[in-house]
Amino acid sequence: MAKTTTLDKSITDFLGPKHWLTWVAMGIAYSLSFLPWSWQQGVGKYLGRFLHLIAKRRRHICDVNLTICFPDMSKKEREALTKAHFESLGKGTIETFSSWFQGQDKFKSRTTFEGQDVIDKVLAQGRGCILVSGHFSSLDLCGSQMPRFVDAHPIYKLQTNPVMNWVMERQRKAIFSKTIERSNMREVLKSLKQNKAVWYAVDQDYGRKHSVFAPFYGRQCATIAHIGRIAKMTNAPVVLYDYGRTEKGYFLRLSEVENYPSQDDVENATRINALMQEVIEPKKEQYFWSHRRFKTQEDPNSPSPYDKQ
Template sequence: MKLALALLWLLRLLPLPVIHALAWLLGQLVYLLAKERRRVGLVNLRLCFPDMSPQARRRLIRRHCVEMMKLLLEYGVVWWSSPQRLRQLVEIRGLEHLTRLREAGEDVILFYPHFVAFEICALRLNLEVPLVSVYSHQKNKVLDAQFYKGRNRFDNAYIVSRQESLRSIIKAMRKEHTPFLYLPDQDFGPRDSVFVKFFATDAATITGLSRIATLAKARVVPAIARREGSKFVLDIHPPLENFPSDDLTADTRAMNAFLEQRILEAPEQYFWLHKRFKTRPPGQPKLY
């Protein structure tokens, strides 16, 4: 692992187009060799886009493998490049939607789905505002220490363990009205989840976005991280209207509906290799 980190440290010295060219080569290998992950991605696309042809699904997963390799090779840039380079690489659009709420004394949850540019864009945003985030520990201690150090490299992040309570998150949010960077769009199991549509298929989706917004009396502001060529864009949208409501299921479906529209804008950049439909309603067969 130390050797891999050393290679990432060296790769950061290269121009980003060169890093992405290497990622393209690795992406082809991953598509060919990582058969199980490729199968997961193809199942996800079949469930989400039943009208898409099998050939189109394979092309999309191949492109996604390249995007995932870009994410992997970009970690050196994320962890060790200068703030000046991050500012040059990442454009933030709509920051006023966030700053206006903070200046008005409101707490904010940033709905931050799993797009492949999420790491570098989160760090770029952290140059502008402090952030609260939830962290899941890695099994490898060296990698775990590097992730933790990298995500707090500007000493401007409040990192809460996933094992801690909601109270810890809300307490951190209320310190200087610090936005909570929240990624609730994966399958976290049946606990605190409801089954709502994600594209064409029911998906177990946690209700945390609505619940935490209600408890914290916070506004929900979507933030979407994407690559555009050899640069990145973080689009911060206006706060969601009428969110949260008094209906957890309706709120959770509204979250997925917003996410679906953003995915359609750049489908190859969403995390398709995650087992999004692993949790099934009682009596339904497994999909993977």
């Protein structure tokens, strides 16, 4: 089914037999969201171990990414990091359920925030700001905490499963004052004009048409170009949004990206990728290594690194 918004639909539109299995899964997800945090982390860890056993394709993608980004890492080290990555993904799955079905207050005491002075300073300029982040396994849970500190308008990508879209879009509408589908540039500019923070996760491959090639861990990869272009067009400040899971909960941290953008798209993309590397290094296992970051090759005739030899 096409990836289309479900905000104009009611639950009765998704009660047919073809959706029953997804609703069963949503019921399980809803139940798991009520577990105490320590139990959720334990369930997530073992869910991740199970996914590591069955997700052969994702294991391969993860290993390829780690080989590219850390050429000096031994096979044993890559295998250990891959297992830790899947455990983190499992925890993130349970955290996503909690962000969908539990109130923000459930994790209030476990969440720390740094950067109120940063967001106050940039918004005082009256041009809004662009938050840039990477994709880490706690994205949904940490994202659900953000509106407690910043009135952010996240850019999101619709999912293929309409039931998941129905749940996800309503959850985000309840938490955020506004969400923006990633192709809707008009709404991005409107939010910035209203002095709001627009949140982009900037580290995925959106294809040759929307990207320039810039180094990421020393390898040229397709990197979205429009962060620098929007910043130049609107004079909106850019703020790095770092977040992640700790032993006791979660952290959110903001820091202003100074002297950005330049006039060169590749230079801007290179700067963004360098920022992503900075926030990945302290928590490598939480990063989305199982996504095909190097899917689009600089030479269109080159084979994908994810193709098995």
